Amino acid sequence: MAAAYPPDRHLLRDLRLEFEHGDDSTSRAQMPVVPELCADDGSVRAGALATLVDVIGGGLAATAAQPDWIATADLTLHVVGAATTGSVTADARVVHAGRTTVVIEVELHDHTDREIGLATMSFARLPRREENPDIRASMSAGPSTMALPTSHLDAPLVDMLGARVVDAARGELEVPVGEWSLNSLGAMQGGAVAIVIDAAAEAAIRAATSERLVVTDLQVTYLALGRVGPIRTRVDVLGASAGQARARVELVDAGSQSRVTTLARVVATSSLRASP
Amino acid sequence: MSASPQGGNGSGQGREVSRYIRVDLHEVDGDGEIRVEGHAPASPHLRGPDGGVRAGALLTMLDNVGGLCGGLAALPDGWVVSTNLSARTVALEHVGPMRIDARVLRQGRSSVLTAVQIHDEGAHDVLVVDGVLTSAILVPENGPPQWSRPLVLDAGEPPPEPVPGIPEWLGATPIDASTIEMTLAESLRNPWGILHGGAVASFVDLAAGHVTGGITTDVVLHFLAPNRIGPVRAVARPIGSRADGTVLRVEVRDHGADRVTALAVVTVRSAQ
Numbered sequence: 327m328a329a330a331y332p333p334d335r336h337l338l339r340d341l342r343l344e345f346e347h348g349d350d351s352t353s354r355a356q357m358p359v360v361p362e363l364c365a366d367d368g369s370v371r372a373g374a375l376a377t378l379v380d381v382i383g384g385g386l387a388a389t390a391a392q393p394d395w396i397a398t399a400d401l402t403l404h405v406v407g408a409a410t411t412g413s414v415t416a417d418a419r420v421v422h423a424g425r426t427t428v429v430i431e432v433e434l435h436d437h438t439d440r441e442i443g444l445a446t447m448s449f450a451r452l453p454r455r456e457e458n459p460d461i462r463a464s465m466s467a468g469p470s471t472m473a474l475p476t477s478h479l480d481a482p483l484v485d486m487l488g489a490r491v492v493d494a495a496r497g498e499l500e501v502p503v504g505e506w507s508l509n510s511l512g513a514m515q516g517g518a519v520a521i522v523i524d525a526a527a528e529a530a531i532r533a534a535t536s537e538r539l540v541v542t543d544l545q546v547t548y549l550a551l552g553r554v555g556p557i558r559t560r561v562d563v564l565g566a567s568a569g570q571a572r573a574r575v576e577l578v579d580a581g582s583q584s585r586v587t588t589l590a591r592v593v594a595t596s597s598l599r600a601s602p
Numbered sequence: 603m604s605a606s607p608q609g610g611n612g613s614g615q616g617r618e619v620s621r622y623i624r625v626d627l628h629e630v631d632g633d634g635e636i637r638v639e640g641h642a643p644a645s646p647h648l649r650g651p652d653g654g655v656r657a658g659a660l661l662t663m664l665d666n667v668g669g670l671c672g673g674l675a676a677l678p679d680g681w682v683v684s685t686n687l688s689a690r691t692v693a694l695e696h697v698g699p700m701r702i703d704a705r706v707l708r709q710g711r712s713s714v715l716t717a718v719q720i721h722d723e724g725a726h727d728v729l730v731v732d733g734v735l736t737s738a739i740l741v742p743e744n745g746p747p748q749w750s751r752p753l754v755l756d757a758g759e760p761p762p763e764p765v766p767g768i769p770e771w772l773g774a775t776p777i778d779a780s781t782i783e784m785t786l787a788e789s790l791r792n793p794w795g796i797l798h799g800g801a802v803a804s805f806v807d808l809a810a811g812h813v814t815g816g817i818t819t820d821v822v823l824h825f826l827a828p829n830r831i832g833p834v835r836a837v838a839r840p841i842g843s844r845a846d847g848t849v850l851r852v853e854v855r856d857h858g859a860d861r862v863t864a865l866a867v868v869t870v871r872s873a874q
Contacts, residue, residue, distance in 0.1 A: 399713070399736060402688060402822045404849045404867050406842025421865055422826040426712050426738045427685055429824050431865060444841050444851055444867055446822060448686055448736070450713055542844060543869070545688045545822060547715065547734050549708045564729060565692045569845035572690055574732055589707070589717070591690045591732055593820070593869075595845040 337507050337518060339477040343381060345470045350389050351420040355382040356413045362479035365540045367597040369408035372541040373524030374483055375434060375443060376403050377517025382418045383430040383447040390423040395458040396449040398516050398548050405443040405542045408598040412437025426451055484525040487518055497530030497561025503552055513551035519588050520546055522559060523575045527592040530561035531571045539571055543593035554581030569596040618789040619798045621758045622771060623659060625666050629752035636675045637705045640667035644698025647765040650817065652873060655696045656768055657818035658807030660731050662800025663702050664689055664718045668735035671704035672714035681746045682714055682737035684799045688822045689733030697724030713738050772801060774808050780839060782809050786832030797829035806852045806866045809836035814848050816870035823866040831858030847871040
């Protein structure tokens, strides 16, 4: 018999997300702000916010696509404010559900209801297969959570993923495809991929600029599932000026003939804690 | 919604946008991979108040060359329409000509992803734009276009002088502090009779500039539905500012059809 998904110790449980599903076109999730989610400026990392977006957006898109199934094509996130305490709320809505694609928009607010970011996701609509999960139960109206009473983060997100820095200046990380971050298809979960991109880009950009910039934008294009691992990253810093830098990040699955799994374009800026 | 199954002679409906942007393109031997290379001058009519080529024009080049590359990948059974594009501008000062390189990243049954980069050949080949275009595969009513391969497609006859700037070309006019409007001129439609994706991208760029007075650097643009009737309106709402500029949400509506047709998130740098 297949093990239940997600297992007791899993990213989706340990983030302690709380969901409030509306009708079939809206959904809300809250993520408590804990130090393990934060960069060294004390604000929640873009990669952590992207994980929140991925979870709420993916669930809503799967609902909108029923009876079909979906594959995540891309995720974009623009962060404009620092979340440092309380919780982050993600409000997702379906902006398009067509024959071939579903598009979701997600607004992010901090605990004072200040808008701190905007995200979009698009999905390819696919014929349902037997192995695709039935999400109707988990998306039923009313509050819900995947967290167990014991769920928590033991360490910063990137450490929980088991990431090893190979060459910080080149943004080279090596990350196993571990059970803690698997999606229901047995590959690295899309939010975990965004966390890896965030960490790799930050390392390379800081080395290139000697500034303590933090990742504020992610444009992630998912090309293939990272099933085997380790996942390896490579970063090209495309340009930098005072307080900002841009980079391109490539992820390959080293255990799968180094197939490119993900491309991302990243912006990092000076800390948003100083922004009004 | 822009990759155009028009005839290969550079004429006909849907070619007006290519004529205006002046993109010549050809298929490149990609060692089994489909690649398309385009060239376009950094024409004065494409430049904004800061002197650089407007982001909307760069995105139109990206959509044009990337869309054609995706379309060639979809042949012989189908053709493509753009569903979304995302692009970051790395250099804001331009000499020209621009070289637009597109290659297929992934092809599935229902979609094609193309990576598109724009380099400034007149400025030591510096990278100007790094982007990705996603296109949906469909089967046009009259079948996919018939091309001679390897494909060569020139920009056609130049537009008559004086060539209008992008705001005048689109017929964009302000409605209020956050909204601009354009009529859906025949010359801006693609072969399916809907507003060309490059024109939508340029309209989004203008809307962001209208609200902030700045220069668009990054765009994420989702094409949600065709603009068929018009007038078309774009409403831009700033969501916050950072060291690299202001981030805005831009929503495009076909006012005549009363529906949202595109959603964009745009980063705008303050004018120097």
